[in-house]
Amino acid sequence: MTFSHLPTPSLLLDRSRLETNIARMASRMAALGVAFRPHLKTAKSAEIAALVLAGQFGGITVSTVREAEYFAAHGITDILYAVGIAAAKLDRLAAVQAGGARVSVITDSVAGARACAAHAAALGAAFDVLIEIDCGEGRAGVTPDADALLDIAAVLAAGPGTRLAGVLTHAGHAYACRTPEDVAKVAEAERSAAVTAARRLRAAGHVCPTVSVGSTPTVLLGGARDGVTEVRAGVYMFGDLSQVELGTCREEDIAVSVLATVIGHRPEHNTLLIDAGALALSKDVGTRLGPRDTGYGLLDGWPGLRVERVYQEHGVVTASEPLPYDALPIGARVRVLPNHSCMTGAMYDAYHVTDGGAEVVAVWPRVNGW
């Protein structure tokens, strides 16, 4: 079947671009000489996990308990749930561990560490716990020089439901950078914060086997990772228009797109309508403040055409030049490149996989929800 026969909107995945992006990251990791723990919050797919993990040590990062359950059911045995743990979530994660996988979690407070230790112990379980470090984003984590770092470590090390496994940080503020040089500075801040925190823990007599950092921009545009034991990244597998703006990929590297149908022409407004709106594309406008506002996405192969407005199931396409209505009649198919592939992907149950051509060679399910 070719994708011209798919219902619209559908989510397309170009496997050759995906494999190129994966190979590029693997090379980058080999050059850095550091272990890679891919983040599967973007892909949410066992088939993609298998591609990404080839040649790596086998550990993954996830963003939901459901992802942990799903990937464990697909044979992955080293899973880091990288959102601050709420103790009640340990019930399901303990069941994942009982099935044979190891699940690590993160915390950034004494209260959180205590609740985690007590709840896990009551379950008869024990979890490896990383302390989350704030390397400058201000979202979560303790700063590397905070007193709380050692207080949390003491709670985790005492257990019995917890084991202090190391430190973790994520330089989400790299997404606000406007030049590769600025991203590289943030990458160094990310590395330095994690390594500093690890050094303080070790100086206080703790073990700190894991020093985990990462984001797609900091790993691709940053420098050496001295003192880091593992790197995490996820969106690099697909890329998107926000990543193009950051300089981590080119538009022609973006591996996912939304297949849509032209459903209306409004030449008096120089607009056309497609059947991909806010639900099909998401309302992410991550490029709005940048040098090139891509609206809600760009039409692949149609330079200058962008989705300017969205409604639940309608996208309004426009351009600064007159639209090529004759070449895009009602019923024509277009492909929209997403601003943020994590958000857009989450609207779909599955990928329709191509090899770069029009043939759909596979359908790969996704694990959405919580």
Place this chain on the structure above:
Amino acid sequence: MTFSHLPTPSLLLDRSRLETNIARMASRMAALGVAFRPHLKTAKSAEIAALVLAGQFGGITVSTVREAEYFAAHGITDILYAVGIAAAKLDRLAAVQAGGARVSVITDSVAGARACAAHAAALGAAFDVLIEIDCGEGRAGVTPDADALLDIAAVLAAGPGTRLAGVLTHAGHAYACRTPEDVAKVAEAERSAAVTAARRLRAAGHVCPTVSVGSTPTVLLGGARDGVTEVRAGVYMFGDLSQVELGTCREEDIAVSVLATVIGHRPEHNTLLIDAGALALSKDVGTRLGPRDTGYGLLDGWPGLRVERVYQEHGVVTASEPLPYDALPIGARVRVLPNHSCMTGAMYDAYHVTDGGAEVVAVWPRVNGW
């Protein structure tokens, strides 16, 4: 089970508020003396459809082919798919009709009408088709005085795969209004556009049995609907913070909320973290340009606390006053009122239904996707 035992994030639905909102709309329709065709793009639930259709004539509006299939499978036999038709979608809609339901579709172009007539005829099917009218929003439709109106009507009336069933319009621009008086003006423009188009069709010798208008704000805040045969609205069932801003409901009428867990405290930033982020809440910022920016949602029962930023699975809560950390410890549950319940609901497979208290009395599935 009480909702304190649910995983977070989860989508809660307060059935008593839902029923109050439904009863209010039914009274409004009775007062207007016009038929009501509820839009189920917000609720996407057979259980809610049953509540909404009690006492009505039984027709519904949908926004996706999958919704049409789902509601037909649940016994609804009069379905209007109210997004401009692409002929390829008629394959699945013809199958719905073959199962015993009647499916109406809409178009706003001669090319669309011709493709629809030819494709339906090739399938051995025939569809009722409404002509979409632009009442001022500029998204889709022909203006009521356009020559194209009669051209489209001629194509649809000639068939053989189509029957001209009337006209339809939607005043989406009511959402940009800032006062109830402005909404009432848009409501009159919506009514007038549809009635004018119907009059022109009839003057040209066509039948025009259906004159369909609607949106939640225009039906609740507008005046009489002379000449209109049916009204459509959907989001009124749940309400949301955008509707509060428009004046169609009060905050205490909002029937859906996202249950979340506090997962971190950052008193130095006067923020706390919850495990409901961009996927759990959506990135809708529909109130951003209004008099009260609700961020990505408000914490129910915690005046002044709003979700200020979102990441994939993190929400950052703040307030202009110091946050009540002692009352919201790590592990505490909160409920977030959504900006836009259509967008937030779409992230969930099901509603956890309460009767206003903490007890979960039912789980109602949703039909997402296309």
